[in-house]
Amino acid sequence: MLLTLLDCVVTVFVLFYFTLFSCFSCVTSSDMQKKAPLPPGQFGLPFLGESLELQSALQANKPHQFFNTRVAKYGEIFKTHLLFSPTVFVDGPEWNKFLFSNENKLISTTWPMSIGKLLGAKSVANKIGEEHKWLRSTFHASFFGPSGLRNFVPRMDKIARSHFEQTWESKGEIIAVKVIKQFAFSLVADLFLSITKGLEFESMAHDVEAFVGGIMKLPIDFPGTAYHKAMLARKSLLRTFDMIIARRQKDIEEGKVSVHHDLLSILMKTLLDHEGHVITNETIKDNILTYWIASHDTVSTTLSLALKYLFLNPHCLHEVVKEQKEIMKAKGGTTLNWQDTRNMKYTWCVIQETLRLQPTVGGAFRVTLKDFEYKGFTIPKGWKVLWSVSPSQMSHEIFPHPTKFDPRRFEGGPPPPFTFMPFGGGHRTCPGQEYARTVMMVFLHHLVLNYEWSMVNPNEKIVINPMPIFQKGLQLKIHKKIGEKATNNLVT
Numbered sequence: 157m158l159l160t161l162l163d164c165v166v167t168v169f170v171l172f173y174f175t176l177f178s179c180f181s182c183v184t185s186s187d188m189q190k191k192a193p194l195p196p197g198q199f200g201l202p203f204l205g206e207s208l209e210l211q212s213a214l215q216a217n218k219p220h221q222f223f224n225t226r227v228a229k230y231g232e233i234f235k236t237h238l239l240f241s242p243t244v245f246v247d248g249p250e251w252n253k254f255l256f257s258n259e260n261k262l263i264s265t266t267w268p269m270s271i272g273k274l275l276g277a278k279s280v281a282n283k284i285g286e287e288h289k290w291l292r293s294t295f296h297a298s299f300f301g302p303s304g305l306r307n308f309v310p311r312m313d314k315i316a317r318s319h320f321e322q323t324w325e326s327k328g329e330i331i332a333v334k335v336i337k338q339f340a341f342s343l344v345a346d347l348f349l350s351i352t353k354g355l356e357f358e359s360m361a362h363d364v365e366a367f368v369g370g371i372m373k374l375p376i377d378f379p380g381t382a383y384h385k386a387m388l389a390r391k392s393l394l395r396t397f398d399m400i401i402a403r404r405q406k407d408i409e410e411g412k413v414s415v416h417h418d419l420l421s422i423l424m425k426t427l428l429d430h431e432g433h434v435i436t437n438e439t440i441k442d443n444i445l446t447y448w449i450a451s452h453d454t455v456s457t458t459l460s461l462a463l464k465y466l467f468l469n470p471h472c473l474h475e476v477v478k479e480q481k482e483i484m485k486a487k488g489g490t491t492l493n494w495q496d497t498r499n500m501k502y503t504w505c506v507i508q509e510t511l512r513l514q515p516t517v518g519g520a521f522r523v524t525l526k527d528f529e530y531k532g533f534t535i536p537k538g539w540k541v542l543w544s545v546s547p548s549q550m551s552h553e554i555f556p557h558p559t560k561f562d563p564r565r566f567e568g569g570p571p572p573p574f575t576f577m578p579f580g581g582g583h584r585t586c587p588g589q590e591y592a593r594t595v596m597m598v599f600l601h602h603l604v605l606n607y608e609w610s611m612v613n614p615n616e617k618i619v620i621n622p623m624p625i626f627q628k629g630l631q632l633k634i635h636k637k638i639g640e641k642a643t644n645n646l647v648t
C-alpha cells in the first residue's frame with residue numbers, strides 16, 4: 157500500500173518534471189521561425205502524449221500498426237510524444253542509413269538515467285566517442301568476434317549437451333522460455349567466468365533475475381521496489397565478480413589457469429587500455445554485467461519464437477532437421493566447431509526470418525544533438541528520434557507476403573541495405589550478434605536432432621514489453637527421439 161502511494165507520488169513528480177522539460181523543448185523549437193517547419197503529427201494527451209496508443213499496439217503485438225496509421229496520415233515523417241518526450245519517427249531505409257551514419261554527429265544514444273546507473277559508469281552502453289569505440293573493439297577482438305568465439309564453440313557444444321540431458325531429458329512438458337533462459341545463463345556463467353555450479357552460480361542466477369526484473373521498472377530506489385531490488389542485485393553481482401577476479405588473479409599468477417580460459421581471463425591478462433595499462437577491474441565488471449544482461453533475454457526470446465514458428469511450419473522444421481543431420485553425419489559425430497555453425501545456413505535463415513516477423517529488439521531511441529533538417533522538416537535539438545525495425549521488415553515491397561514465415565527469402569544474399577536490421581546498425585550495432593548466432597545454432601542442432609515438440613496452445617498470446625513475451629512462457633510438450641530417429645549419439 158505504502159509502495160502504491162509512493163508509486164503515485166513519484167509518478168506525478170516524474171510526469172511534472174518531464175512535462176516541464178518537454179515544454180522547454182517546445183519553446184526552444186518555437187524560436188526557430190525561419191527554419192523549416194516541424195514534421196506533421198500530434199503530441200496527443202498532456203503528460204502522456206501518444207504513449208498509451210503505442211503501448212496498446214505493443215500489447216496487441218502489432219507495433220507496426222502504430223507507425224503505419226500515422227505514416228498513412230502524415231507521410232513518411234511525423235512527430236509524436238512518447239515516454240514524456242517530443243519524438244520524431246521517420247519511415248524507410250533511407251532514414252535508417254541517414255540515422256546510423258550520423259551517430260555522435262546529429263544524434264546520440266540515450267538511456268534513462270536509472271538504466272545507465274544500473275549498468276554502471278564504465279559500461280559500453282554509457283560511453284560515447286573514442287572510449288566507446290575502444291571498448292567495443294576490445295571486447296570484439298578478445299571474445300565476441302569470430303577469432304575469439306571460434307575457440308569456444310566446443311565448450312558451447314558441451315554445455316548444450318549437458319543442458320539437454322539435465323533439463324529436457326525426463327520432462328514431458330516444459331515452459332520453454334524459462335528453460336532456455338537457464339541455458340543462456342549457464343553459457344554466460346561458464347564462458348565469461350568459468351562458474352558452472354555451486355553457491356556463486358546460484359546467487360548470480362538469483363541476482364541476474366532480480367536485475368532483469370527491475371531494469372525497465374519505475375526508477376524508485378526505495379526498499380521493496382523492483383528497481384531497488386535491481387540495484388541491490390547489481391551490488392551483489394559486483395561483489396561476486398570481485399571475489400572471482402581476486403581468485404583468478406592468483407590462479408593466473410600460479411599458472412593454474414590459461415590466460416585464454418574465458419572472457420574474464422582474456423580481459424585481465426591480455427588487454428591494454430588507451431594509456432597502455434591493463435584494463436581496470438571497474439571496466440571489466442561493468443561490461444561483463446552489461447554483456448550478460450544484454451544476452452540474457454535476447455537469445456532465449458529469439459530461440460523460443462523460432463520454436464513456435466518451426467512447430468507451426470513443419471516443412472521448415474523438416475529442412476532444419478535435414479541440414480543438421482547432414483552436418484552431424486559429415487563430421488562423424490564429433491563435437492561441433494565454428495565452421496559447423498557457419499554451415500548451418502538454412503537454420504540461420506530460420507532465425508533471421510524469426511527476427512523479421514517478430515523482432516526481439518523492436519528499435520531504440522536516440523536524442524538529437526543539434527537542430528537539423530531532414531526532407532524539408534526541422535528536427536529540433538533535444539528531441540528524441542525513434543528508430544524501429546518493424547515497418548521495413550513488414551513491407552510488402554521489400555518482403556513479399558510479409559506475414560508468411562518463409563526462411564528461404566534469406567537465401568541467395570542479404571535483403572537490400574538498411575531494410576533488415578534486427579541487430580541495429582552503425583556505431584551501436586549489436587556487439588553480441590556473432591555470439592548470439594553461434595549459441596542459437598548450437599542449441600538448435602542438439603534440439604532438433606534429439607527432440608520433437610508441440611505447443612500446448614498454438615495461439616498462445618504474445619505481448620511486447622519491451623521484448624516479445626509469451627503470456628504463459630511458451631508451454632511445450634516434448635518428446636525424446638529414440639532409436640532410428642535419435643541420430644545425435646555424439647562422440648565427445
Ligand code: HEM
Pocket residue numbers: 265280281292446447448450451452454455458511516517519520521577578579580581583584585586587588589591592
Ligand atoms: C537475438 C539476439 C539479439 C538481438 C536481436 C540484439 C539486438 C540488439 C540491438 C538492435 C542493439 C542496438 C540498440 C541500439 O541501437 O541502441 C543491441 C545492442 C547491444 N547488444 Fe544486442 N542483441 C542480441 C543479443 C545480444 C547478446 C547475446 C549480447 C551479449 C553477449 C548483446 C550485447 C549487446 C550490447 C552490449 C549492446 C549495446 C552496444 C552499444 O551500446 O554499443 N546482444 N543489440
